Amino acid sequence: MREESFDVVGIGHAIVDVLANTTDAFLTEHGIAKGSMTLVDAFRAETLGRTMKSSIEASGGSAANTLVGIASFGGRAAFIGKVNDDRLGQVFAEDIRKSGVHFDVKPFTGTTATASCHILVTPDGQRSMSTFLGCAPEISAADMAVENVSAGKILYVEGYLWDTPGAKAAIRSAIAVAKAASRKIAFTLSDPFCVGRWRDEFKALLAHDVDMLFANEAEAKALYETEHFDRAFQEIRRWGKAAAITRSAHGSVVLEAGRVHILDAEPVSQVADTTGAGDQYAAGFMFGYARGLSLDVCGRLGGLAAAEVIGHMGPRPLVSLKSLAAKAGLL
């Protein structure tokens, strides 16, 4: 087994977040449902891109956000995801590299553009998102070379990828490669609706391939079709591998084999935007795990990172998570 170059290699949708302040009138004019996330097509994404004024562009997407968090902890992280060689694709690549994440996947050569998520922020602080998936699901088995997917101690995979047959097949081959190299396979359920669409496949993945599970409470309940947190918790305990279940203000529960830790949420003075809280929790947990820290410290690093992003707009840390963790006495 060759030595790993990274703590975590993550696979997910490569999406450029395009943020702009706007008015309620603009949302009404463009028929955008306030406060929700809507999937849109290329035409609509282009129109929005043209119409939105003075926007901020940044690399985004759930797994990519997690990897940026790991880099902020001082961890070594690599991202596998697909962009086109268009302007937004270049924005994505530059931005994620600037955040300290290794990224060198060959750009998509077809006509489908780089994925974008147009985030419109109204004066009341609400975010209305229009996501165009573009070429993000076009990752292929060719992108999953053994030297890439087995380059990390942990291979982290986003549940969202299941929605496209091609991406799913690529992930399956990546998992096989990482398993053969004795890497840990970490998986996030991503979204309760995503769980609803792929419940049986996700359960089979857990049974055969996954070593580490990330879920929020709603996703865990959706997976086991129960209204009771405890029932989902019992199922995950029975499964027995490493898991972190996040519960918003109720903190989180982390478990592995016989161990269980019930962790309080880190105090947040003001909840500004919960987008990305789960992504950053996964960052803290996996960073701690890859560095051999105890299970409860892994969970507390997760909680710390989640609290940081909840306190401001945007899904990525604004300050060094490494310093925050040191200040909290966790590193």
Added chain:
Amino acid sequence: MREESFDVVGIGHAIVDVLANTTDAFLTEHGIAKGSMTLVDAFRAETLGRTMKSSIEASGGSAANTLVGIASFGGRAAFIGKVNDDRLGQVFAEDIRKSGVHFDVKPFTGTTATASCHILVTPDGQRSMSTFLGCAPEISAADMAVENVSAGKILYVEGYLWDTPGAKAAIRSAIAVAKAASRKIAFTLSDPFCVGRWRDEFKALLAHDVDMLFANEAEAKALYETEHFDRAFQEIRRWGKAAAITRSAHGSVVLEAGRVHILDAEPVSQVADTTGAGDQYAAGFMFGYARGLSLDVCGRLGGLAAAEVIGHMGPRPLVSLKSLAAKAGLL
């Protein structure tokens, strides 16, 4: 081993609650600290009793409240506690029997009066309590005859009793008797300040005598001198016997041997008065346990009973807990 006549036999302070509506001016005039609980002497208790108008009198005290809860679930409960043969002592005995709890302890023959807790409710719903312990701590080894303390499947003991040397000695002999009869010994930490006063003795009790522990989060943290819930939880897990830790809106955690259940709080439409929530939680849990129900159902019965008393003034259920539990599908 003879058969048990009761599900639970409980030992605690026998206190008569005297409730009256009053004004802020009355509190100021009598120097009563609003919203708090103050220990008072006989003279002050008498003065308050004379001055308070149109009051409601009812049997009270933490363990006694728990036993009334058990009776409300349809359980068989007996109380061991000390009253004088005065008017309030008769009120206590009549009221607790009317609630379905067996009570036949010989009254105290000294001059110290029956304990009372004068509860003054101001128009804003706040409760200001003046507690006179009176003869409540005068329970003696003579009250702990084997046919009494071993008459239940579970012997339930209040931590509050530790504050008086005589009561503590009586409890120690009761525990010895119950252990010899192979009964389960259940113990509640009662109060974080009480834990602070008797930490080492409580830890020794857990190590040698107690089979079932009740604590709220503050008490559990106080016992193990930690600010982190998870640390207290890990200590209790290591201890390994049956335990229920209540966490207010965060629900409860119940555990025994390798099992752990993380239970949500039951929904409460309006928090009117949290007095007695812990007492009723213990009622539901022990009723379930004595009836051989699974650990998670014991905890859910506890949560159900706690939610009932939180929704209204007063520490005892206003409706049948048995019906509530049946409606919730738990019995």
